[in-house]
Amino acid sequence: MSETLFTKDHEYIVVDGDAGLVGITEFAQGQLGDVVFVELPEIGVARKKGEQTAVVESVKAASEVYAPVAGEIIAVNDELADNPALVNEDPHGKGWFFKIRIADAGELSGLLDKAAYDALIGSLA
Template identity: 70%
Template structure:
């Protein structure tokens, strides 16, 4: 069974067992506008919460993508290199950035569930 969690910086992680799929939220891609380039982390890279794990560039701005948890990058979404617009089309689906082998599942407790993330967005509206 998978579940989705969010950071205050608008990244998400879909947790399935000991692997998490990381990307930016639909809200984040809306704020950025048309995504034109995505820099993905290298496979094997160790991530730590809050550290830069990639970059997403749009016609409006470039934005760092931060790691939500500690782990090791085990896969990247190579489709984004040829088609970064996937982030706009399906941010929380086909537009994922990378998969990470989760080092410390306890770190997941510091992330927001969908209801808490929606409340955060509503507070900024």
């Protein structure tokens, strides 16, 4: 069974076993506006929790995407190279950025569940 967790920097990770699918939240996508470019990490690179792993550029701004947990990048969403608008259309589905093999499952406890993340974005409104 998969579980979705969130960072305070507006990334999500869908945890399934020892791996997680990472992208930006709908809130982050809304703040960025129309996404025009996504720079993805290379497969096989290791990232520390909180380390810049990808970049997303919109008509408004560029923003870093950070690794929500430490681990090795095991897949990237190649569809974003040709169609970065997938991030706008479906940020929690087809607009995912990369998949990471989780090095330390204990780091997941520092992330927010949906209720805590909803409270965070509610406080920003």
